[in-house]
Amino acid sequence: MKKRRVLVIGGGPAGLMAAGQAAEAGAETLLLEKMKRTGLKLCITGKGRCNITNIAEISDFISHFGKTGPFLRQAFARFFNTDLMEFFNELGLELVTERGGRVFPASGKAPEVQRVLLQWNKRSGVRIRHSAPVDKILIHNERLTGVVSQGREIPCDAVILATGGVSYPATGSTGDGYHLSETAGHTVIPVRQALVPLETSGDEAKRMAGLNLRNVNVRMLINGRKKREEFGEIVFTEFGMTGPAILTLSGAAVDSLQSGHKVTLSLDLKPALDEKKLDARLQRDIASRGKEQISSLLRGLIPREMVPVCLDLTRIPADRPVCNISAKERTRLRSWLKDFRLEVTGYRPFAEAIVTAGGIDTREIDPRTMESRKTKGLFIAGELLDIQADTGGYNLQAAFSTGWLAGRNAAQITNGSEKKQGVGPC
Numbered sequence: 001m002k003k004r005r006v007l008v009i010g011g012g013p014a015g016l017m018a019a020g021q022a023a024e025a026g027a028e029t030l031l032l033e034k035m036k037r038t039g040l041k042l043c044i045t046g047k048g049r050c051n052i053t054n055i056a057e058i059s060d061f062i063s064h065f066g067k068t069g070p071f072l073r074q075a076f077a078r079f080f081n082t083d084l085m086e087f088f089n090e091l092g093l094e095l096v097t098e099r100g101g102r103v104f105p106a107s108g109k110a111p112e113v114q115r116v117l118l119q120w121n122k123r124s125g126v127r128i129r130h131s132a133p134v135d136k137i138l139i140h141n142e143r144l145t146g147v148v149s150q151g152r153e154i155p156c157d158a159v160i161l162a163t164g165g166v167s168y169p170a171t172g173s174t175g176d177g178y179h180l181s182e183t184a185g186h187t188v189i190p191v192r193q194a195l196v197p198l199e200t201s202g203d204e205a206k207r208m209a210g211l212n213l214r215n216v217n218v219r220m221l222i223n224g225r226k227k228r229e230e231f232g233e234i235v236f237t238e239f240g241m242t243g244p245a246i247l248t249l250s251g252a253a254v255d256s257l258q259s260g261h262k263v264t265l266s267l268d269l270k271p272a273l274d275e276k277k278l279d280a281r282l283q284r285d286i287a288s289r290g291k292e293q294i295s296s297l298l299r300g301l302i303p304r305e306m307v308p309v310c311l312d313l314t315r316i317p318a319d320r321p322v323c324n325i326s327a328k329e330r331t332r333l334r335s336w337l338k339d340f341r342l343e344v345t346g347y348r349p350f351a352e353a354i355v356t357a358g359g360i361d362t363r364e365i366d367p368r369t370m371e372s373r374k375t376k377g378l379f380i381a382g383e384l385l386d387i388q389a390d391t392g393g394y395n396l397q398a399a400f401s402t403g404w405l406a407g408r409n410a411a412q413i414t415n416g417s418e419k420k421q422g423v424g425p426c
C-alpha cells in the first residue's frame with residue numbers, strides 16, 4: 001500500500017513532535033524548517049533550562065490558558081504531562097520536578113531536549129530539510145494538495161502547519177503561518193505580546209535597574225480598580241519591570257492598554273505584615289534606633305538600591321535622625337511599603353515577548369484531531385493557534401500535545417475518509 005505523505009512546516013517543539021508521531025504512525029514524513037537548525041527557540045526556553053511541562057492536574061493546567069484553554073482539553077486527554085514525561089524518559093532524557101510543579105531536564109540544558117527530539121525524528125524516518133521556508137500552501141476543492149518551498153512544488157496528502165507565533169523572531173518565528181493559514185480560509189485573531197516585560201513612567205524603575213525582589217505581592221489596577229494580583233518575583237529594569245509575577249500579569253496589561261485603559265502596578269513590599277503589624281514594627285524600630293539616620297533604618301527594611309527612591313517618594317530627607325520622624329512621615333513610609341505604585345505606559349516589542357497571544361481562531365480547528373475545519377488535510381499545531389498560557393511549562397506542553405495529535409491524525413487520514421474521533425492514546 002502506498003504510504004501517506006505528510007509534510008510538516010516548522011521544526012519547533014510542535015513540529016518535531018508532529019513529524020515524529022506521523023512517521024511512527026506509518027506516514028512518509030518530510031519536515032521543512034526555514035532556519036539552518038530546528039528548535040532554535042526551544043534551546044533558549046526556561047533561561048536555557050527548558051521548562052518542559054508542569055505536573056498540575058488537568059483542570060488547573062487548563063486554567064492557566066485563559067479563555068481558549070478548554071480547546072486543549074481533548075489534546076490533553078490524549079497526550080498530557082505524564083505522557084510527555086514518559087516519552088522523554090524513553091528517549092533517555094532524565095527529568096526533575098521543581099518548585100511550582102515545573103519539570104526540567106535533569107541536566108538543566110535545553111539543547112538536550114532539542115537533541116533527543118531530533119534524534120528520535122531521524123530514527124523514526126522523518127526527513128528534515130533545513131533552510132527550506134514554505135511560502136505557499138496549495139489547495140484544490142477545499143482540500144490540501146501540497147506546498148511551495150523556494151519556488152518548488154511539493155505534493156502531499158496532509159500538511160501540519162507548526163510555524164509558531166511572532167515572538168523572538170530571530171529564532172525563525174516570524175508569523176509566516178498566519179498568512180499561510182489565511183490562504184486556507186482561516187481567521188487570525190489579532191496577535192499581541194504576552195509574557196512580556198512592562199514599561200513604567202518616571203525614573204524609579206531605572207534607578208533600581210537590576211534589582212530582583214522575591215516575595216512581592218503585585219496588584220494590577222485598571223482605571224484605579226484592582227483587576228488581578230500575583231505573588232512572587234519581580235525585577236526592575238532600565239525601562240520598567242519584568243520577572244515571573246510581572247510576566248504573568250502582562251497579557252492582561254497589554255490588552256487593557258490597547259483598549260485605552262490606565263494600568264497601574266501597586267507593589268506590596270511587606271506582604272507578610274498587615275498595616276497594623278508593619279506600623280508596630282516601624283514604631284519599635286524608631287524607638288530603639290532613634291540616633292540613626294532614616295536611610296540606615298530603611299536598609300534594614302528594604303534593599304539598599306530602593307532606599308533613595310523610597311526617601312524621594314515619601315519626601316523624607318535622607319539625613320533625618322530617626323527620632324525626628326513625624327507621625328505623618330511614618331504613615332507615608334508605611335503606605336509606600338504596602339502600596340508602591342508605578343504607572344504602566346507600555347510594553348516591550350515582540351522580540352522580547354515570551355509568547356504571542358492571538359493567532360488562528362481555535363473554533364476553526366477540530367480539537368479532537370487538530371485538523372482545519374476549512375481545508376481538509378491541513379492540521380495546525382502549537383503557538384500558531386490562539387492559545388497562550390502563563391509561565392510554568394504550560395506553553396510547551398500545549399505545543400507537544402497539539403503536535404502529537406496533529407501528527408497521529410495527519411498520518412491516519414486515508415483517501416479523504418477522515419477518522420472523525422481522532423486517534424486514541426499511544
Ligand SMILES: Cc1cc2nc3c(=O)[nH]c(=O)nc-3n(C[C@H](O)[C@H](O)[C@H](O)COP(=O)(O)OP(=O)(O)OC[C@H]3O[C@@H](n4cnc5c(N)ncnc54)[C@H](O)[C@@H]3O)c2cc1C
Pocket residue numbers: 009010011012013014015032033034035038039040041042044045046047050051052053132133134135162163164165167168171172173174175176177353354355381382383384392393394395396397399
Ligand atoms: C525566551 C523564551 C523562553 C521560553 N521558555 C519557555 C519555557 O521554559 N516553558 C514553556 O512552556 N514555554 C516557554 N517558551 C514558549 C515556547 O518556547 C513556545 O510556546 C514554543 O516554542 C512554541 O512552539 P511551536 O513549535 O509552536 O513554535 P516555535 O518554537 O516558534 O517553532 C516554529 C518553527 O517554525 C519555523 N518556521 C516559521 N515559518 C516557517 C516557514 N515559512 N517555513 C518553514 N519553517 C518555518 C521556525 O523557524 C521555527 O523553527 C519560551 C519562549 C521564549 C521566547
